[in-house]
Amino acid sequence: MEKLYCTIFIVDISQNPDEVETISSRIQQLIEDHGGIIKTNNRWGKRRLAYALAGKTHGSYVEIEFNASSRLNIPKILEGEFRLNDRVLRYMTYIIEKEELVQRAKNAGKARSVKEETPQPETPRKEEESSEAAEVAVEETNEISETSEANEISEASETEAQPAEETTEPLTGNEPENEKKEEGE
Amino acid sequence: MRGMKMMHRKKRICRFCESGDIFIDFRDEKRLVRFLTEQGKIVPRRTSGNCNQHQRQLAQAIKRARHLALIPFVSDIPR
Numbered sequence: 627m628e629k630l631y632c633t634i635f636i637v638d639i640s641q642n643p644d645e646v647e648t649i650s651s652r653i654q655q656l657i658e659d660h661g662g663i664i665k666t667n668n669r670w671g672k673r674r675l676a677y678a679l680a681g682k683t684h685g686s687y688v689e690i691e692f693n694a695s696s697r698l699n700i701p702k703i704l705e706g707e708f709r710l711n712d713r714v715l716r717y718m719t720y721i722i723e724k725e726e727l728v729q730r731a732k733n734a735g736k737a738r739s740v741k742e743e744t745p746q747p748e749t750p751r752k753e754e755e756s757s758e759a760a761e762v763a764v765e766e767t768n769e770i771s772e773t774s775e776a777n778e779i780s781e782a783s784e785t786e787a788q789p790a791e792e793t794t795e796p797l798t799g800n801e802p803e804n805e806k807k808e809e810g811e
Numbered sequence: 812m813r814g815m816k817m818m819h820r821k822k823r824i825c826r827f828c829e830s831g832d833i834f835i836d837f838r839d840e841k842r843l844v845r846f847l848t849e850q851g852k853i854v855p856r857r858t859s860g861n862c863n864q865h866q867r868q869l870a871q872a873i874k875r876a877r878h879l880a881l882i883p884f885v886s887d888i889p890r
Contacts, residue, residue, distance in 0.1 A: 677884065
């Protein structure tokens with residue numbers, strides 16, 4: 627069966643930054659040689675790792691999507707290659723499900739609509755988006771000035787928290803503060 | 812008694828259902844981090860309020876993200 631695969635791997639670039647190029651081209655070559663068709667080749671660039679891999683704190687992420695028949699067994703071939711190459715810190719190959727594609731299309735649509743509206747997307751899109759936007763704003767300000775950081779965050783959290791409580795409170799009645807603890811038990 | 816207790820509970824809604832997501836991407840770790848404890852454990856469904864389907868997807872996404880070193884398996888708490 628024809629399937630859409632995605633392979634992501636982390637390349638160690640501490641010694642040679644060109645390694646990304648050589649390895650990703652090698653992987654692409656391998657996929658094509660075995661009958662796969664490359665759809666996208668996406669480089670995330672250098673990133674900090676959440677935990678050390680082989681003593682390295684940074685790595686470069688490469689993401690390749692390709693179409694192939696499941697009979698060709700390409701993931702296994704790739705795994706063999708990744709295992710042999712000690713510049714590859716981590717790798718993962720998985721089948722992209724239909725849901726993911728639908729979600730991507732959705733997100734792309736959303737991003738576009740936000741861009742078109744440019745000034746402020748004040749559409750009634752629930753609290754979550756607005757809170758996210760607030761977070762982003764807070765982060766941006768952090769970069770600029772760290773002194774006003776605390777104020778900003780407290781303000782943001784207040785503005786976020788209050789409307790949410792107001793909307794849900796009437797149902798609950800009393801003891802709104804201990805709720806979380808109670809629920810945890 | 813039980814009924815009374817239920818009355819006081821706030822009804823939680825699945826965040827992912829609310830936003831209408833079908834798939835939770837492991838690539839945006841900022842979103843995943845919300846559903847982790849300080850130590851890096853996955854927050855249970857009874858606390859986060861996620862629905863069954865989304866909690867499962869979330870768990871898978873978190874595990875994938877952990878494997879790719881996007882989010883930590885464990886984060887130490889300084890004492």
